[in-house]
Amino acid sequence: MTFSISKHILSGRRGTAQKIWFTLFRLAAGINVLALFAVIAFIISKGFSAISWEFLSEMPRNSMTEGGILPCILGTVCLALGALAVAFPVGVGTAIYLNEYASQGKMVGLIRFAISNLAGVPSVVFGLFGLAFFCTVLNLGVSLVSGALTLGVMSLPVIIGASEEALKAVPNTYREASLGLGASKWQTICRVVVPSALPGILTGSILALGRAAGETAPIMFTGAVFFTPDLPSSVFDEVMALPYHIYVLATAGTHIGETRHLQYGTALVLIALVLGMNLFAIVIRSRLRNRNRV
Amino acid sequence: MTHPEATEITPKVDLPGWPDTKTGQKKDTLTGRRTAIGEWLAESSLFTISLISILALGLIMLFLLMEGAPTFSFVSIRDFVLGHFWYPTDEPPDFGILPLILGSVSVTLISSLIAVPSGVMTAIYLSEIAPPKVAEVLKPAIELLASLPSVVIGFFGMVAVAPLMQEVFDIPTGLNLFTASIMLAFMSIPTICTISEDALRSVPITYREASLALGATPFETISKVTVPAALSGITTAIILGMSRAIGETMVVLMIAGGAAMMPESIFDPIRPMPASIAAEMGEAPFRGDHYHALFATGITLFLFTILFNVLAMSASRRFRLKG
Amino acid sequence: GRLVIKGSTTVLPITQKISEAYMAANPEVKISLSGGGSGNGIKAVIDQTSDIGNSSRFIKGKEVKLAVEKGVLPVPHRIALDCIVPVAHPGNPVTNLTLDQLKQIYLGKITNWKEVGGSDMKIVVISRDSSSGTFDAWKSLVMKKERVTPRALTQPSNGGLVTQVATTKGAIAYIALGYLNDEVKALDVNGVKGSAETTLNGRYPISRPLFMFTNGWPKGETLSFINFILSQKGQGLVEEAGSIPLY
Amino acid sequence: MTKNAENTHDTILQTRDLSLFYGDFQALHEISLPFAERQVTALIGPSGCGKSSFLRCLNRMNDLTAGTRSEGEVVFEGKNILEKKIDVVSLRRHIGMVFQKPNPFPKSIYDNVAYGLVVNGIKNRSVVAARVEKSLKQAALWEEVKDRLNKPALGLSGGQQQRLCIARALAVEPEILLMDEPASALDPIATQKIEELVLELKERYTIIIVTHNMQQAARVSDTTAFFYMGKLVEVGDTNTLFTNPVKKETEDYITGRFG
Amino acid sequence: MTKNAENTHDTILQTRDLSLFYGDFQALHEISLPFAERQVTALIGPSGCGKSSFLRCLNRMNDLTAGTRSEGEVVFEGKNILEKKIDVVSLRRHIGMVFQKPNPFPKSIYDNVAYGLVVNGIKNRSVVAARVEKSLKQAALWEEVKDRLNKPALGLSGGQQQRLCIARALAVEPEILLMDEPASALDPIATQKIEELVLELKERYTIIIVTHNMQQAARVSDTTAFFYMGKLVEVGDTNTLFTNPVKKETEDYITGRFG
Ligand SMILES: Nc1ncnc2c1ncn2[C@@H]1O[C@H](COP(=O)(O)OP(=O)(O)OP(=O)(O)O)[C@@H](O)[C@H]1O
Ligand SMILES: Nc1ncnc2c1ncn2[C@@H]1O[C@H](COP(=O)(O)OP(=O)(O)OP(=O)(O)O)[C@@H](O)[C@H]1O
Ligand SMILES: [Mg+2]
Ligand SMILES: [Mg+2]
Numbered sequence A: 001m002t003f004s005i006s007k008h009i010l011s012g013r014r015g016t017a018q019k020i021w022f023t024l025f026r027l028a029a030g031i032n033v034l035a036l037f038a039v040i041a042f043i044i045s046k047g048f049s050a051i052s053w054e055f056l057s058e059m060p061r062n063s064m065t066e067g068g069i070l071p072c073i074l075g076t077v078c079l080a081l082g083a084l085a086v087a088f089p090v091g092v093g094t095a096i097y098l099n100e101y102a103s104q105g106k107m108v109g110l111i112r113f114a115i116s117n118l119a120g121v122p123s124v125v126f127g128l129f130g131l132a133f134f135c136t137v138l139n140l141g142v143s144l145v146s147g148a149l150t151l152g153v154m155s156l157p158v159i160i161g162a163s164e165e166a167l168k169a170v171p172n173t174y175r176e177a178s179l180g181l182g183a184s185k186w187q188t189i190c191r192v193v194v195p196s197a198l199p200g201i202l203t204g205s206i207l208a209l210g211r212a213a214g215e216t217a218p219i220m221f222t223g224a225v226f227f228t229p230d231l232p233s234s235v236f237d238e239v240m241a242l243p244y245h246i247y248v249l250a251t252a253g254t255h256i257g258e259t260r261h262l263q264y265g266t267a268l269v270l271i272a273l274v275l276g277m278n279l280f281a282i283v284i285r286s287r288l289r290n291r292n293r294v
Numbered sequence B: 001m002t003h004p005e006a007t008e009i010t011p012k013v014d015l016p017g018w019p020d021t022k023t024g025q026k027k028d029t030l031t032g033r034r035t036a037i038g039e040w041l042a043e044s045s046l047f048t049i050s051l052i053s054i055l056a057l058g059l060i061m062l063f064l065l066m067e068g069a070p071t072f073s074f075v076s077i078r079d080f081v082l083g084h085f086w087y088p089t090d091e092p093p094d095f096g097i098l099p100l101i102l103g104s105v106s107v108t109l110i111s112s113l114i115a116v117p118s119g120v121m122t123a124i125y126l127s128e129i130a131p132p133k134v135a136e137v138l139k140p141a142i143e144l145l146a147s148l149p150s151v152v153i154g155f156f157g158m159v160a161v162a163p164l165m166q167e168v169f170d171i172p173t174g175l176n177l178f179t180a181s182i183m184l185a186f187m188s189i190p191t192i193c194t195i196s197e198d199a200l201r202s203v204p205i206t207y208r209e210a211s212l213a214l215g216a217t218p219f220e221t222i223s224k225v226t227v228p229a230a231l232s233g234i235t236t237a238i239i240l241g242m243s244r245a246i247g248e249t250m251v252v253l254m255i256a257g258g259a260a261m262m263p264e265s266i267f268d269p270i271r272p273m274p275a276s277i278a279a280e281m282g283e284a285p286f287r288g289d290h291y292h293a294l295f296a297t298g299i300t301l302f303l304f305t306i307l308f309n310v311l312a313m314s315a316s317r318r319f320r321l322k323g
Numbered sequence C: 001g002r003l004v005i006k007g008s009t010t011v012l013p014i015t016q017k018i019s020e021a022y023m024a025a026n027p028e029v030k031i032s033l034s035g036g037g038s039g040n041g042i043k044a045v046i047d048q049t050s051d052i053g054n055s056s057r058f059i060k061g062k063e064v065k066l067a068v069e070k071g072v073l074p075v076p077h078r079i080a081l082d083c084i085v086p087v088a089h090p091g092n093p094v095t096n097l098t099l100d101q102l103k104q105i106y107l108g109k110i111t112n113w114k115e116v117g118g119s120d121m122k123i124v125v126i127s128r129d130s131s132s133g134t135f136d137a138w139k140s141l142v143m144k145k146e147r148v149t150p151r152a153l154t155q156p157s158n159g160g161l162v163t164q165v166a167t168t169k170g171a172i173a174y175i176a177l178g179y180l181n182d183e184v185k186a187l188d189v190n191g192v193k194g195s196a197e198t199t200l201n202g203r204y205p206i207s208r209p210l211f212m213f214t215n216g217w218p219k220g221e222t223l224s225f226i227n228f229i230l231s232q233k234g235q236g237l238v239e240e241a242g243s244i245p246l247y
Numbered sequence D, E: 001m002t003k004n005a006e007n008t009h010d011t012i013l014q015t016r017d018l019s020l021f022y023g024d025f026q027a028l029h030e031i032s033l034p035f036a037e038r039q040v041t042a043l044i045g046p047s048g049c050g051k052s053s054f055l056r057c058l059n060r061m062n063d064l065t066a067g068t069r070s071e072g073e074v075v076f077e078g079k080n081i082l083e084k085k086i087d088v089v090s091l092r093r094h095i096g097m098v099f100q101k102p103n104p105f106p107k108s109i110y111d112n113v114a115y116g117l118v119v120n121g122i123k124n125r126s127v128v129a130a131r132v133e134k135s136l137k138q139a140a141l142w143e144e145v146k147d148r149l150n151k152p153a154l155g156l157s158g159g160q161q162q163r164l165c166i167a168r169a170l171a172v173e174p175e176i177l178l179m180d181e182p183a184s185a186l187d188p189i190a191t192q193k194i195e196e197l198v199l200e201l202k203e204r205y206t207i208i209i210v211t212h213n214m215q216q217a218a219r220v221s222d223t224t225a226f227f228y229m230g231k232l233v234e235v236g237d238t239n240t241l242f243t244n245p246v247k248k249e250t251e252d253y254i255t256g257r258f259g
């Protein structure tokens, strides 16, 4: 049932108090939404002119003051997909274990504690960890894998959370019906529970993908470089990435003033990529949800 | 759960694949044992997978510690945490991160002053007041706000908000604590708003109905019944929002000004811990003093977020018990 | 072949120009470039994460020690000269500062432009991150080893300084000669204008050489790249990039 | 248990051709039903027939459900309370409600009962305390809770919680009390207590009660209305309706042929 | 409707001193109840008396609820199925279950019915198809759905969904069918269909049905067991129990004095 009190009519002093407060509530919501549109509109209006086929498909030229950002786009896509490849199986597996097999117990408590703390670890600390562990101890160096692994660990709690929520939303009656028919637990999970939860799991994963694509701090010391003349050809290559590119162009470039339009353009591409993934997630969610409806 | 030594029960009805009841011959290949082993395998591999989270957190702590601990061989913990000067590359260097800690704390507090009312009020609007159609549009918008990459917010703050602040407040520079706090607030508002909204929505409708049926106005219902009942969730939301703010890097790196000083006014430039780590890690030679000191700063930052997280967990537990 | 070059933002414009020319002449060579400051360049050589580390300062004793511990022998190559120019907002009437005034400003003792003959306006002191070689040179040549005030805003690059000064009325900063443009106003030091000429004749007080560091004596591609910079053509490109050629 | 013919009592509340829509779905079809003052009216009918929907029209609780629309009139004190200009907040002070599941607030017992008074602006502490005590006594709960008024209400048993909810509703002194299956979630003993309470309360209040338990309807009500598929099929004196139903559907339902 | 005395049929399933605990709370107290083969046994009693809990012991569905613990025995085919070593997966193939709310999977109609066969390893398509058709016919649903077998099951009406769930349960050919208030969420016509189905199915299956509708129990069952507060108060031939209850509680309940 949807609940709404928007139809109320009130008089008197209590009515006035309510009017004032409700106006404040509306204002707060309005400001936040406005902030979103301000950022997007600003970036679009400033960055739109920089966007061209050339910008999207070419390498940077002339000290990165001309040309395109193809390597950054590819680098970001590779980093995000790599992160997903790491986090998806682990995340979904963990969520299934937590939701379907064990909901109590010391070990489970510890796992949950770890996940919720992992979710709170600052992105720059993930960067430090990636540098110390993946780059140094595992000797992967500053590379696509190191960056993707770092982002993957960072995305883990997001995917676990989303998957667990999706699994929780599967009505218990499905499980009971399946088990009541003589299906084993694992069969029930594979054939009934996970398929029903799939829209939620996929949505969560795409959102995590979008988040990984937009992160800067974790890849700063682990995977991203300022400029490389190649497109990434192996997972041990360093890559350029959109978020880091924006950062360096805006703060550490040689010609910050002259390259503003490139900065706006890159920001626009990054926003389009991330928001596009979000929209895609929303579309998938409603598609898959409706698939089994009439 | 199936027991490994499960016995079978012979069915009485004929079905292809089932044991033949007339002849009494067993055709059932689905022995309990095989299923049981498969089930055991599935469960234990999932269990193993779920240990990865513990492993990850453990490794993070281990490596922070391993790389950070050597710091205290050349500077005492006291001097590190309470030292007033951060000159990591001077000869002799000074590794005092108090200004960085104060930078982090002040930017987190001020951004919370903005984000908490704004986020909670937005949550109240979305869950209690907005017509469902409006809420359906606004909710994804707030979620999109959360998905804006921090570097874009930082960039926007740097090129659009900081100059504006400089004009409006007639201050020497727009890169300061205040501007950073505002932009940081927009990073934590979605966290605060969505978790608070969930908490408000999970307050049973029956509470609201009971209150309204007693002649309370919608606002009284919100302030006296709904919000108190959701307090645990809202508190958790606020703490997690602050945790998000203290750990956020790009925004403070790009707009806080980067001065490692004790902030005295909200228009002072600051250098919060994440900004310092991000800015200096690139130059710090591997396993040099500076490198270790930056990891030790990472430990400090990590401890702050763990503290927030534990607070959030205990808040949600405590209030739930009371409720 | 592949070359990885990191470090000084002062050397960055030069390296970019040189690299493009070099890659045009040797299409099979790929050069990857990043900035970050001199500290990053020297660190990259010590950690062996790059072939060449750019630096706008000489290597420090501590760094040499660290390098030797790791079995690295950093070899400096002087590739150009540079002078550091104090800059202010174009609207600022001040045109000249003495070395001592600069020092007092960066110590945080002088805080208003009117104390140095300007209008009544707070001085916004902008400095570089500690990784900067320019910062290092500034510290020894202007600050005489005293510390820059912690109140100073910091920027990670020469480019960052230019943008900040261009948009901040009360700002003062110091940048490499190659970054000078009309968005900012160069200030004379002790009455001398920073330029190639005043640097070469020694009258300008804040100048320094620029280096590329390699691990051991360069070989192969690295060697031919450094040779290219030191060639006539290379030094021409140094001049084009706004820095001061060695000859 | 006295059962008077309906017409000896004044009509306090009356619906006229009341229809209710959830979006496109019509849940109630032109229902005209008068309610006699200080009498108990029971609404019965199979699940989904619209009993709750109808009840919730009477104090405009349906306003809270998005997408509802009503037609017709509900007349109370000479006014059509479905009109927009009606102040629903004060309306609900006159027409109280008790819900199917006990729903005390997560506050103390005292605060629960005092809530309606406090929001209605009664600040004088002793007045509030007196009213709380009176309401709890009316709801036959005082003896059980008087020593633990500051304890959380959620610590009470289900039956006590429901009586607390009744006390809470009584505290604001409504004229009419709407009850939606108030005993269906309770055990037999608690149910009996609630039924006794209803019979006591009708001395002072007009009560409209929804129930799925026909024996309960027979026991507590003076008038019974039978709903089926959103329509009012039959209404009449309780004794007559149960012994001599006019309509086939009514008979089928009360003899348990469906539902 | 034939109603035979219980002892003319073999006992297929039997509980002995069965107790059930949810954590510290004892939901069932030493219940001993035999079930006759190819007969319908109805379990009645007020809300919360333990009917569902009892039913769910019979195919170990309670295993799924954390914190449950049982004592006593449930004997099926000479074995105590509460023992740890019993393979619950194969047990549940023999003792099927239909739930209160229709709960088809979000799959096609065909896939729903075929599900039990597929998870039990029957791969031969034509065998599966034949079983699906047979089960749907047994559940009196075939005519209504034969042209839309590949449509989502969630597109069916509530009553059709419930018959689909019955067909799904029948497909694996259980010997016993447990039904927990299978018609309580349905309208009168759908309810009637389910009742007719139950009477037909008892030709081949043993049926244990929980219901809160006493008339329903009277209509469909041969034996009725009355539960109250976790205890089995009385069990007997349905006709006898409804006309001549031995215990006071039973009489109070069936005459509607509470519940
Ligand atoms: N919020 C809603 N939106 C759409 N339809 C609704 C809503 N609430 C109720 N209905 C429908 O209106 C009809 C009447 O519902 P109502 O709850 O009034 O029945 P009821 O007689 O109280 O049933 P019960 O005995 O189960 O409480 C039902 O068909 C129901 O599905
Ligand atoms: N998961 C559970 N945990 C704790 N107690 C439970 C649980 N499930 C049921 N109970 C309790 O066990 C008792 C019996 O519940 P059960 O659901 O078996 O009753 P029922 O007769 O089926 O009632 P209804 O007619 O409402 O379905 C109740 O007191 C109930 O509160
Ligand atoms: Mg109802
Ligand atoms: Mg039940």
Ligand SMILES: O=P([O-])([O-])[O-]
Pocket (backbone or CB within 6 Å): C007, C008, C009, C010, C011, C036, C037, C038, C039, C055, C056, C128, C131, C132, C133, C134, C135, C157, C158
């Ligand atoms: O970037 P720097 O040349 O100042 O090190």
